[in-house]
Amino acid sequence: MSSTICNELIELMTEKVLNDIIAAVKTTKYFAISVDSTPDISHTDQLTFIVRFVDSSGKPVERFIKFIPFSGHDGETMMNVVLDTLLEHDLFIMDCRGQSYDNASNMSGKYNGLQAHIKQIPPLAEYVPCSAHSLNLVVSCAAECCVAAVSFFLLLQALFNFFSASTHRWSILKSTIHGDVIKSLLTTRWSAQHDATHALKDSFAEIRSALIQIAEDEDQTATTRSEAASLASKLEDFELTLLCVLWDCILEQLNAMNKTLQKTEIEMATYVNLYAGLVEFVISLCNDEAFEMFEEKAKLLVKDYSYRADHQRSRKRKRNFEEPDNEIVLLPRQKCKTATYFVILDSLITELVKRKKIYQNPNDKFGFLFKITTMPDAELREAALKLQQYLSADVQDTFVEEIVNFSGYMNQIKAPPEKCASSAALKPLRNAGISETFPNVDIVYHLYLTLPATNCEGERSFSVLKRVKDQLRSTMSQEKLCNQALLTIESDLTRNIDFQSIIDDFANMKSIKKFI
Structure with missing residues (x-):
């Protein structure tokens, strides 16, 4: 098989995997972003772009999108790169509900950092610095x-x-x-x-x-x-x-x-x-x-x-005759x-x-979700009202009554307190098919799980970058780098590709027959 044919097949596979990721993000609506950069073997700064979302089963997932070559390191330049990448893949920045970077000033700066520029667009894009880096x-x-x-x-x-x-x-x-x-x-x-x-x-x-x-x-x-x-x-x-x-x-x-x-x-x-x-x-x-x-x-x-x-x-220190010897x-x-x-x-x-x-700050907003079965109704309503006012763009006013009702449901099924944690509550909520009964509760748990607290997935992508673009392949194109990195990093999705459809698409693309 020639290298040209091999590259075309890789492009088709990459397109399929990337389309599956973007489709999953659009289905879940809310997402978070994480970016980090490192120089590659050719001394080009590569910005890794990671999205985090919650899948249909209620499990948080982080997916690699691409490597982006860039030269500027200030917050505004990186913001433009992030917005262009989201626009390229038809993702709406207003649906971004979280962001996590390292503690560098150009990332985490309160006024001119990337997180500050992003938060000016969607105010609910909560910034959480990488806990491992911290x-x-x-x-x-x-x-x-x-x-x-x-x-x-x-x-x-x-x-x-x-x-x-x-x-x-x-x-x-x-x-x-x-x-x-x-x-x-x-x-x-x-x-x-x-x-x-x-x-x-x-x-x-x-x-x-x-x-x-x-x-x-x-x-x-x-x-x-x-x-x-x-x-x-x-x-x-x-x-x-x-x-x-x-x-x-x-x-x-x-x-x-x-x-x-x-x-x-x-x-x-x-x-x-x-x-x-x-x-x-x-x-x-x-x-x-x-x-x-x-x-x-x-x-x-x-x-x-x-x-x-x-x-x-x-060693004895010299003292003046007037200085007391009380050392x-x-x-x-x-x-x-x-x-x-x-x-x-x-x-x-x-x-x-x-x-x-x-x-502690972002956790305090959602912390009451872990003890809804043990909180008095008055405290539960007060905490739920504060969260509803903060998430007024996503959560309706009925959330306060819903959470009280959901607390009664969890008590009725005798769920232990640990089952009220976000992932432990969201999965049964969706598996039992009662999300329509508690739609705002579902959204709140969903948003909490969307919040990232680490950008380790970006660091892991750098390991793939060093293996794919090594000293012997230092002149490879950016497109080829992104394609091979995506298929390697998201290997679980690559293995589940319908290869027969890939073969059919490739055959149709290369066919010289014209059907009328």
């Missing part, structure tokens, strides 16, 4: 809050750089340790930081032993032996060992939460509860008992339990606790609370 920023701020934290992560990367720079050193490391080898750090994915920290903690003694072996090897160069000895001495620092244990505990919880935040079907209330639970977890570490627990774990990794300052002479001198252990341990935890708590408030 969590990365939380950890990034905590990792830069003090010198000790910065030094720890610099040491992690220095260890990887040292061993990976030579195959001989890497073989020594692999023959010494029994668990995972040390990993490199990535600024875009804090799961990589967890992997690196966990690998160091699990093989702490073995890594130090490998460094000592290299430092004592006379066949190595003087530079290599000096660097190995320097890294080995740093691994004997009790304060650094304590940080290794602390960060392993914190990053383990953050990594588990980060994986959950990347799921498409997770709802807004779950995001808020996860952030609140993480705040409580970090607060539980802010006491002397937790600090002593980490100290005991660190003592299992090193032989010398003394802090670095115990071996250093304390408080902290012991090394107390200084580590107050200047490092509590500073890291305070930074985590501050950032988590700040990020949680961002998701």
Whole structure:
């Protein structure tokens, strides 16, 4: 089969998949958008365009539309690109009810960001920053809050750089340790930081032993032996060992939460509860008992339990004869606790609370839906009235009475409180065929599920971009890139294509016979 015929078949398949996506969006009416950009192998900025909607069964779905080459990065330029893309696919911007981007200023800016420009057109296009990206920023701020934290992560990367720079050193490391080898750090994915920290903690003694072996090897160069000895001495620092244990505990919880935040079907209330639970977890570490627990774990990794300052002479500051000598001198252990341990935890708590408030605002509008069976009628009516006034363009005045009626229905079928959650209530509502009885309730649950809280689907599309347009195919056309990316990303729709109709369309397109 020639490349021309192959490309024409791919175009027909792409058109079919894209038409199915657009038809599904139009059927559900309301949708949300998510965009992000990255440079490809040919140094062209590619803007990925994702739409989120709720399918007929009540399940939130996110679909890739296309990659868009663009050069401007300001909010107004990106708004024009978004509007042109929606117009190209016959989607009405006034039906947009949500938008989610990363925390870059050109995206999330309050006045000139993309979200601000979009919200001027449909005011109900609620903006929710990507929760996974926000969590990365939380950890990034905590990792830069003090010198000790910065030094720890610099040491992690220095260890990887040292061993990976030579195959001989890497073989020594692999023959010494029994668990995972040390990993490199990535600024875009804090799961990589967890992997690196966990690998160091699990093989702490073995890594130090490998460094000592290299430092004592006379066949190595003087530079290599000096660097190995320097890294080995740093691994004997009790304060650094304590940080290794602390960060392993914190990053383990953050990594588990980060994986959950990347799921498409997770709802807004779950995001808020996860952030609140993480705040409580970090607060539980802010006491002397937790600090002593980490100290005991660190003592299992090193032989010398003394802090670095115990071996250093304390410096005395010169004072004037009139200045009173009442300076408080902290012991090394107390200084580590107050200047490092509590500073890291305070930074985590501050950032988590700040990020949680961002998701609390949209969640408060719909939060009562999760407890309609337990709320008094007066409170339920008041909350429903506020939401109806906010969604007056989509929800009728009868919503207040409908939600009270729906609450009675849920109590009648003895539904547990968790069944009143949006997805758990919308699916039975539609499966039971009673959406016509509660049309406004159906719309409210629908709108809540349409709200995105992550743009991870866009990040996943970048992985496909790097595989499709690699170094050997750097000159491929934009149309071919979009076609192949769409068929790959939406592989579940590609597999369900009626290939017989594709073959018939292709045959009719190539047929030389003319039927009258």
